[in-house]
Amino acid sequence: DQQVKQNSPSLSVQEGRISILNCDYTNSMFDYFLWYKKYPAEGPTFLISISSIKDKNEDGRFTVFLNKSAKHLSLHIVPSQPGDSAVYFCAASDGSNYKLTFGKGTLLTVNP
Amino acid sequence: DADVTQTPRNRITKTGKRIMLECSQTKGHDRMYWYRQDPGLGLRLIYYSFDVKDINKGEISDGYSVSRQAQAKFSLSLESAIPNQTALYFCATSGGGPSEQYFGPGTRLTVT
Numbered sequence: 001d002q003q004v005k006q007n008s009p010s011l012s013v014q015e016g017r018i019s020i021l022n023c024d025y026t027n028s029m030f031d032y033f034l035w036y037k038k039y040p041a042e043g044p045t046f047l048i049s050i051s052s053i054k055d056k057n058e059d060g061r062f063t064v065f066l067n068k069s070a071k072h073l074s075l076h077i078v079p080s081q082p083g084d085s086a087v088y089f090c091a092a093s094d095g096s097n098y099k100l101t102f103g104k105g106t107l108l109t110v111n112p
Numbered sequence: 113d114a115d116v117t118q119t120p121r122n123r124i125t126k127t128g129k130r131i132m133l134e135c136s137q138t139k140g141h142d143r144m145y146w147y148r149q150d151p152g153l154g155l156r157l158i159y160y161s162f163d164v165k166d167i168n169k170g171e172i173s174d175g176y177s178v179s180r181q182a183q184a185k186f187s188l189s190l191e192s193a194i195p196n197q198t199a200l201y202f203c204a205t206s207g208g209g210p211s212e213q214y215f216g217p218g219t220r221l222t223v224t
Contacts, residue, residue: 029129042217043116044215055209099170102147
C-alpha cells in the first residue's frame with residue numbers, strides 16, 4: 001500500500017511561470033514532510049520541509065503548503081527556471097521513528 | 113569533499129556473485145540508511161541503522177545484509193546477486209530529531 005503518492009509522473013512548464021507539484025499521503029501519523037530534488041547521476045538533495053504544526057513554509061522561490069485535513073501537500077516554484085528541471089520526490093516521516101517514506105517522484109521540465 | 117561518499121559508483125556483476133557497496137560519511141551523524149531506486153518506483157528503504165549497535169530492516173531487506181563498521185561507515189551486501197537487484201543504490205545519513213537525510217551520489221549496480 002503506497003502511503004505517499006505523487007500522481008503526476010511528469011510536469012512541463014514554461015520558464016518564468018509557476019510549477020506546482022502535488023503529493024498525497026494516507027498515513028495520519030506522518031508529521032514531517034520533505035521535498036527532494038534529484039538530477040540524473042546524482043543523489044537526491046534536500047529542498048524544503050514542513051512540520052505538521054505549520055501549513056506553509058517558504059524558502060526563496062520554493063514554498064510548500066500542507067493541508068492536513070486533505071492529507072495533501074504541494075510544492076510551488078516561482079518563477080520556474082530551466083535549472084529546476086529534475087525529478088522531485090515528496091517524503092514523509094512520523095514521530096516514532098526517523099524513516100522516510102518516499103513518493104515515486106515527478107519529473108519537472110522547465111522549458112526556456 | 114563530499115559529505116557522503118559511495119563506492120563503487122558503477123558495478124556490473126554476474127548472477128550469484130557476492131558484492132559489497134560501501135558508504136562513508138563525514139557529517140558526524142549517527143543515523144545511516146540504504147535505499148534502492150527503480151524506475152517509476154521512487155526510493156525504497158532496504159536497511160537503516162541509528163547507531164553502531166543498531167541495525168533495522170526496511171521494507172525490502174530480503175536478499176540484502178548490512179554492516180555498520182563505525183559511526184561513519186555503513187556497508188550493504190548482496191550475498192548472491194540476482195538480476196532483479198539491478199538498480200540505483202543510495203546511502204543517506206541524518207542527524208538528531210526529525211530532520212532531512214543527506215544522500216550520497218549513488219551506485220549503479222547491474223546484475224547480468
